[in-house]
Structure formats: C-alpha cells, structure tokens
Amino acid sequence: MQPSAPKPKRPIGVTVIAIVAAAGGLLSLFGGASVLAGMSSGPLALAIIVIIFGILGLALGTGFSTGARWAWMAGIIIYIISIGLGIAEIIYGGQVGFIGGIIRTLAGIIIPLYLMRPGPKSFFGEVSSTAKT
Numbered sequence: 001m002q003p004s005a006p007k008p009k010r011p012i013g014v015t016v017i018a019i020v021a022a023a024g025g026l027l028s029l030f031g032g033a034s035v036l037a038g039m040s041s042g043p044l045a046l047a048i049i050v051i052i053f054g055i056l057g058l059a060l061g062t063g064f065s066t067g068a069r070w071a072w073m074a075g076i077i078i079y080i081i082s083i084g085l086g087i088a089e090i091i092y093g094g095q096v097g098f099i100g101g102i103i104r105t106l107a108g109i110i111i112p113l114y115l116m117r118p119g120p121k122s123f124f125g126e127v128s129s130t131a132k133t
Contacts, residue, residue, distance in 0.1 A: 010067060011119045017111055018064035021075070024107065025057025031100055041094040050100075053078075053085060072124035076112045083108035 028050050034040040035047035056078050063071025082104050089101030114120060121127075 007067060007125075008119075008123050010065075010123055013114055013117075014064055014067075014120050014123055017075070017114065018061050020061075020107065020111075021057045021064055022061025024103070025054045025059075025061060027100065028054030028057055030054075031097070042097050043092055046088060046092055046097070049085060050089070050097075053082060053104075067123055067125075069125045072115060072121065072126055076115055079108045079111045081108075 031040070032047040032049075032051035032054060035042045035044065036051075056074075060071055060075050060078060062068075064075065086101040086103075086105030086108055089097040089104060091101075093101055115124075
C-alpha cells in the first residue's frame, strides 16, 4: 500500500475564490430575498434562481476553502452556467441585478479559467495531463 502524497498548499487564488464564492452567495441570497420581500424589483423566477445560486455559492466557498475534490468541477460548471444568469440579471434584474449581473458574468469567465491552471488543479487532486509521473 502506497502512502498518499501530502495535499499541496492551497494557492492564494483559491483562497480568494473561496471568499468571492461565499460573499457572492450571501449577496445573491440577500438580492433574491429582497425581490421576494417586495423591497426590490425584478422577476420572481429570476429571484428564485438567484437564491439557488446563492446557496450554491456558499457551498462552493466551503468546498474551495477545504480543497474538496468535488468543488473543482462543480465550480467550473456552476460558474460557466452563471454567465447566462448574469446576462439575465443585466437585462431583467433592475438596478441591483444589473450590477450583480456584471459581477456574476465576469466571475463566470475568470474563475473557471483560473481553476484550470496547474496549481489549483493539483490542490483539488486533479491530475494535469502534462504532469510528470
């Protein structure tokens, strides 16, 4: 039985993304809840989707900070999908949704690109195709 290799140190970028994901999750929950409470304008369906993404953001923040293997692929998928939600927020989300939509769209582009780099991949236990064995 071979001993498993020690987990690489968490890259600073992953720490930043964990904080961004958790903060974005909280802001999404508050933004969606403000529409549901009638304190902000926007479509009800969009508010519910934003709340779901808020919950996912909190989960991703936890997964990124702990280096959970599932968080790497989930982060890539969720952030790519969130580009569409960001565009919908820009178009239909009112003033608050417009700003949130811009941030969500940019995060949906930048975060998956960063997670594909060798450092973050190895932190999450993903083997790079160019890695030497």
